[in-house]
Amino acid sequence: MGRKRKGRDISGWVIVDKPAGMTSTSVVGKVRWAFDAKKAGHAGTLDPEATGVLAVALGEATKTVPYITDALKAYTFTVRFGQATNTDDAEGEVIASSDARPTDDQIKEALGAFVGDIMQVPPQFSAVKIDGERAYKKARDGEEMDLAARPLWVEELVLVDRPDADHAVLEMTCGKGGYVRSIARDLGAALGCYGHVRELRRIWSGPFEAKDGLSVEQIDAMAKSPELDAHLLPLDAGLDDLPELRATPEGAARLRNGNPGMVMASDVEYGDTAWASLDGVPVAVGVYKAGELHPTRVFNLT
Incomplete structure (x- = not known):
């Protein structure tokens, strides 16, 4: 049996204004430590001497990284x-x-x-x-x-x-x-x-701007505090370019099990990539087909 990861089950996005002289991997490690998060990743490497927006995903938000990586x-x-x-x-x-x-x-x-x-x-x-x-x-x-x-x-x-x-x-x-x-x-x-x-x-x-990012010094100063948690953006901030669909309760249950689930669609077309929510909570990302979302990524949020 694999060793259980230490840390909190915390999900969302942290926007960092990366300083020069620090690798993207080091920034991710700093953010993960400061939030005491079990899992973290970033959406797009910056060279060590480059500065600016580095979007760091925690927990279930790491499943949305490709949508930021693919964005302009x-x-x-x-x-x-x-x-x-x-x-x-x-x-x-x-x-x-x-x-x-x-x-x-x-x-x-x-x-x-x-x-x-x-x-x-x-x-x-x-x-x-x-x-x-x-x-x-x-x-x-x-x-x-x-x-x-x-x-x-x-x-x-x-x-x-x-x-x-x-x-x-x-x-x-x-x-x-x-x-x-x-x-x-x-x-x-x-x-x-x-x-x-x-x-x-x-x-x-994508939807994230350097002017809204935290400095490494700010992250250090607020580490492991409710004040830092207040800067955590929701998981769906990484899905800003995708249409949102409302899942039915039955559809959400099916989606959470990895099966196609019924959604209430508006202006999406057959074959579009979209994400579904229930009561404002993201459930899954997938492909819309004839009234159902066929999931490619399922979120385990409570």
Whole structure:
């Protein structure tokens, strides 16, 4: 028999404004400890030096993580022109340089090629798996890899500031799996001057915004207190992009057992993904078919 996990059966979302210099995994561990939660996870890794919204799910809310991971996200980031680094950010070694600097108009014109459905090669220092091993581990050993390009949807990419000739501040809204470092690298290449990310901040992810996030210092100060619990968002905050259906009592009972259950639908169509509730409590996420929700994830909330 497996060892029983210690901690509270607590479910919901905690929005953290992650500081630079801390890994996403460390933030999750901090939140789990502060809430004394049995289970925790996050929706979308941020690089250690990046800041901004990191959505941490506790308990049953971890079942809704994919819906935040798949949602649109927005970033502001500063590109440093004239230098390429082996990590595509300021933490790496400079591997190429140029005296060329683009004008504002040249930057704006080049950005068009990075909007819409694009193909993007991940950085050498990334969590992509190559032959079962993370790319960054191979890169640390000096191995150069031929990483395959991956599709990315970029909703918007705009120039928002130009502090000086060496730097440009951009804002990007994109879908799942985007590497901002690759955008900076490829933009520098397109402009013929090299480039890497100097600073990166995720300003929102799905329904969650960095301005609403707790700092690590606040989490430490309120740890294991009712004051901290008051900052816990409900599980269904992670289902904001999905339609809500009202389950009948009989339907809810069937859904909780993993079976299709009757729901009262409004504007959903056959085959839509939705979630069902009973008396305001989330019961399940699933696919709507002819008056019933066919569950893919069931919540055990009391």
